[in-house]
Amino acid sequence: MADNPPYIAQRPKRADGARNYDAILASARKAFEAEGSDASLEDIAARAGVAIGTLYRHFPTRAALVEAATRDGLADLVARAESLAGDGDPLEALAAWMSRAVRHFSTFRGLVGILTRSMYDEGTPSHAACAAMHSSGAELLRAAQRAGRVRADVTPDELFDLLSGAAWVRENALPGGGERGDRYLRLVLEGIVAHPQAG
Secondary structure, eight states, rough: OSSSOOOOOOOSHHHHHHHHHHHHHHHHHHHHHHOOTTTTHHHHHHHTTOHHHHHHHHOHHHHHHHHHHHHHHHHHHHHHHHHHTTOOOHHHHHHHHHHHHHHTTTTTTOOOOOOOOHHHTTSSHHHHHHHHHHHHHHHHHHHHHTTTTTTTTTTTHHHHHHHHHHHHHHHTTTOOOOOOHHHHHHHHHHBBBBOOOOO
8 A cells, every 4th residue: 555645636726727737738648649658748848838847736747647648548448348338248348348448558658557557556646547447347357257258267457467468569569550459459359258168
């Protein structure tokens, strides 16, 4: 357990603070997608039209800025899992969610590593959101297992590892090579599908 709770950036209520917050966040998302998680915070502030001190007042650490930039995507994965639960074939539901998860995990270079650390480190700003996302995916996995559509020995942690692997392949593919990650995910799915026992 972390000694201090992680800092979670919140949008200010005052109009001027909210405008700066939104401008920094929009700039950060563009910079991360173009340059990866190590994008210059000074450049992000400059593109947002604010001083670096203003950026740090809203986002005291790089981790806090990354958390805010990826918060909506993780929340979307939780909502997507809930909407897919109990809807048709549980294997198709799991596969659709996994594809969406891999695309989010590989939004920018370095994100999959950040999310992996955040999943297991309670001291990181993204831990709670990652844990909620992990739990929602686990529910889809268990539903597919109960239906006999996925191997019973696959654990939620292994599912997360498989997603991280597919996202790593996708985020490190050459421009236009995202299909490599998609193929990797298809191979992963073939590996975890339960096959009827020959009788």
